[in-house]
Amino acid sequence: xxGSEDQFDRVAVFGGIYSNHLAxxxxxxxxxxxxxxxxxxxxxxxxxxPNPDKVFPILRGEGVRVVQGNYDDSIGRGLDxxxxxxxxxxxxxxxxxxxxxxFSNTSGAHRRWLAALPPAIRFRLGTLRxxxxxxxxxxxxxxxxxxxxxxHFLTKLAADAGCDVILGGHTGIHWARRFAPRGWYVNxxxxxxxxxxxxxxxxxxxxxxxxxxxxxxxxxxxxxxxxLAREMAGEGICDEFITTxxxxxxTTCLEILPSKERARGRY
Amino acid sequence: xxxxxxxxxxxxxxxxxxxxRVAALPRGAESPPQVPLRALDQLWFQVSGTVCNxxxxxxxxSCSPDNHSFWFMTRGQVAAALAESVPLGVKExxxxxxxxxxxxxxxxxxxxxxxxxxxTVLTNATLxxxxxxxxxxxxxAGSPYSLELRVSLDGVxxxxxxxxxxxxxxxxxxxxxxxxxxxxxxxxxxxxxxxxDAETGRIxxxxxxxxxxxxxxxxxLKIIPPLLIGEEARRTQGYAPSMRVTHxxxxxxxxxxxxxxxxxxxxxxxxxxxxxxLDYPDARLGDTLGEAVARPASLSEQACYTCxxxxxxxxxxxxxxxx
Numbered sequence: 001x002x003g004s005e006d007q008f009d010r011v012a013v014f015g016g017i018y019s020n021h022l023a024x025x026x027x028x029x030x031x032x033x034x035x036x037x038x039x040x041x042x043x044x045x046x047x048x049x050p051n052p053d054k055v056f057p058i059l060r061g062e063g064v065r066v067v068q069g070n071y072d073d074s075i076g077r078g079l080d081x082x083x084x085x086x087x088x089x090x091x092x093x094x095x096x097x098x099x100x101x102x103f104s105n106t107s108g109a110h111r112r113w114l115a116a117l118p119p120a121i122r123f124r125l126g127t128l129r130x131x132x133x134x135x136x137x138x139x140x141x142x143x144x145x146x147x148x149x150x151x152h153f154l155t156k157l158a159a160d161a162g163c164d165v166i167l168g169g170h171t172g173i174h175w176a177r178r179f180a181p182r183g184w185y186v187n188x189x190x191x192x193x194x195x196x197x198x199x200x201x202x203x204x205x206x207x208x209x210x211x212x213x214x215x216x217x218x219x220x221x222x223x224x225x226x227x228l229a230r231e232m233a234g235e236g237i238c239d240e241f242i243t244t245x246x247x248x249x250x251t252t253c254l255e256i257l258p259s260k261e262r263a264r265g266r267y
Numbered sequence: 268x269x270x271x272x273x274x275x276x277x278x279x280x281x282x283x284x285x286x287x288r289v290a291a292l293p294r295g296a297e298s299p300p301q302v303p304l305r306a307l308d309q310l311w312f313q314v315s316g317t318v319c320n321x322x323x324x325x326x327x328x329s330c331s332p333d334n335h336s337f338w339f340m341t342r343g344q345v346a347a348a349l350a351e352s353v354p355l356g357v358k359e360x361x362x363x364x365x366x367x368x369x370x371x372x373x374x375x376x377x378x379x380x381x382x383x384x385x386x387t388v389l390t391n392a393t394l395x396x397x398x399x400x401x402x403x404x405x406x407x408a409g410s411p412y413s414l415e416l417r418v419s420l421d422g423v424x425x426x427x428x429x430x431x432x433x434x435x436x437x438x439x440x441x442x443x444x445x446x447x448x449x450x451x452x453x454x455x456x457x458x459x460x461x462x463x464d465a466e467t468g469r470i471x472x473x474x475x476x477x478x479x480x481x482x483x484x485x486x487x488l489k490i491i492p493p494l495l496i497g498e499e500a501r502r503t504q505g506y507a508p509s510m511r512v513t514h515x516x517x518x519x520x521x522x523x524x525x526x527x528x529x530x531x532x533x534x535x536x537x538x539x540x541x542x543x544x545l546d547y548p549d550a551r552l553g554d555t556l557g558e559a560v561a562r563p564a565s566l567s568e569q570a571c572y573t574c575x576x577x578x579x580x581x582x583x584x585x586x587x588x589x590x
Binding site for chain 2: 087088138145146147148149150152153155156157254255256258259260261262263267
């Protein structure tokens with residue numbers, strides 16, 4: 001795994017995979033084509049999608065550097081809950097469906113691999129000190145939404161963590177903010193499901209640095225989402241999850257959203 | 268209760284980046300447990316003191332038109348605390364009372380807060396005329412942060428609600444909710460549970476139908492357990508003597524579930540542990556935020572038992588999973 005000595009100029013950062021192996025394969029190919037020096041994944045490999053074991057050969061074969069998410073920690077340790085951090089019973093109902101399927105369909109070897117993942121990875125991007133984590137540097141399942149995360153809060157998080165740039169995920173919706181001359185927060189969103197924007201593509205972040213200047217681009221990934229939807233149906237995965245893949249609108253796990261993010265969606 | 272929104276300390280500490288363990292709690296037969304502030308994630312403002320236009324029969328701090336124990340905060344007082352909160356890395360601002368919209372500076376206060384971070388107002392929605400809702404919509408649209416309106420409504424019918432909140436309050440609240448929905452807010456409708464657990468599904472369904480009738484078809488609902496203090500202790504019954512948080516109960520307990528490890532409450536007369544313990548002199552931690560964050564919270568009051576059982580119920584996303 002990357003340590004503090006690793007230095008890159010251009011990296012691709014993937015959020016939650018949620019077992020969407022088709023989007024992952026498409027994103028890897030796209031990122032390589034765009035000249036990424038290294039690929040990072042911020043955890044939550046299982047979730048809404050089908051056949052969770054299919055993502056591991058891609059990640060390992062392509063040398064993707066993976067941070068452990070709450071999902072990965074739960075499955076790796078054999079816990080009975082994903083600890084996604086939802087607080088509403090409707091959210092938890094669907095989280096339970098997704099977790100039970102992912103848990104029972106992840107092989108023992110892959111569970112052990114998940115258990116050994118690091119909770120954070122540090123590296124340099126140009127001269128910037130980067131910390132890649134899943135939720136936040138202080139809490140693996142912390143939700144950092146764009147409209148409920150003050151810049152002064154990010155300043156303190158970065159200072160406490162001793163970094164310039166924080167890379168996170170967990171929420172599933174990508175966003176970025178520069179909060180200090182060298183300070184950035186980048187949420188990579190998710191490869192596993194669309195960004196609740198009515199589009200069927202998914203997103204990842206491409207970061208490049210020239211010295212201490214960071215460039216952030218969010219890249220849409222089009223993949224065969226109909227094939228994924230058919231595979232999900234074949235696995236007996238619930239219709240609500242399939243509808244999200246086919247329409248781009250979140251149908252579940254909505255109660256955790258702040259009002260502005262909720263208002264942008266259909267449900 | 269499930270571990271929901273906060274990981275066990277060991278997991279948080281594992282990344283070596285913060286959220287470490289709290290020092291061992293002092294033991295003693297008489298002294299209540301004390302817990303330090305871990306991070307000031309939530310800053311609450313008792314922005315209308317204990318003054319409210321309603322006189323609810325379950326109010327845990329007995330707010331009413333004539334309860335002047337705590338007076339209104341000025342916009343200047345709030346602004347000073349907001350400025351103090353920035354280097355402390357506060358994540359969310361909450362405004363409560365009393366009824367916050369009795370404070371005639373409320374919209375200005377929200378304008379100041381929304382420049383810094385997300386804001387939530389806990390309101391009974393009976394003082395939201397069109398012009399106020401328009402101003403709130405303007406503030407929400409002009410900020411990068413979310414403005415949440417959390418509306419207290421304690422029943423799905425006038426009979427059910429008004430028995431607790433007072434004659435005519437159901438209709439007045441629903442008028443306010445309707446205006447908020449028309450202005451494209453997604454208010455969080457909050458009810459104190461006054462029914463048996465077995466009834467919860469039916470009641471939630473009733474709320475969804477009721478709100479759909481005013482055009483709110485994706486209602487956000489929050490049910491909170493009763494706090495057996497203030498008026499509620501008189502309406503039903505108070506806590507049994509055994510209902511206290513003890514040192515033993517905290518062994519292996521995730522302290523992040525307690526609001527007092529994550530929040531402080533600013534009032535016109537000092538800074539307190541949390542909004543529940545406003546009436547308790549021992550819960551006043553100092554004159555300034557700086558003093559109050561440095562002092563631990565004492566889990567000496569019986570209301571702490573409810574927070575212990577259900578998680579920090581006051582936050583928008585509380586730890587409670589029971590509903």
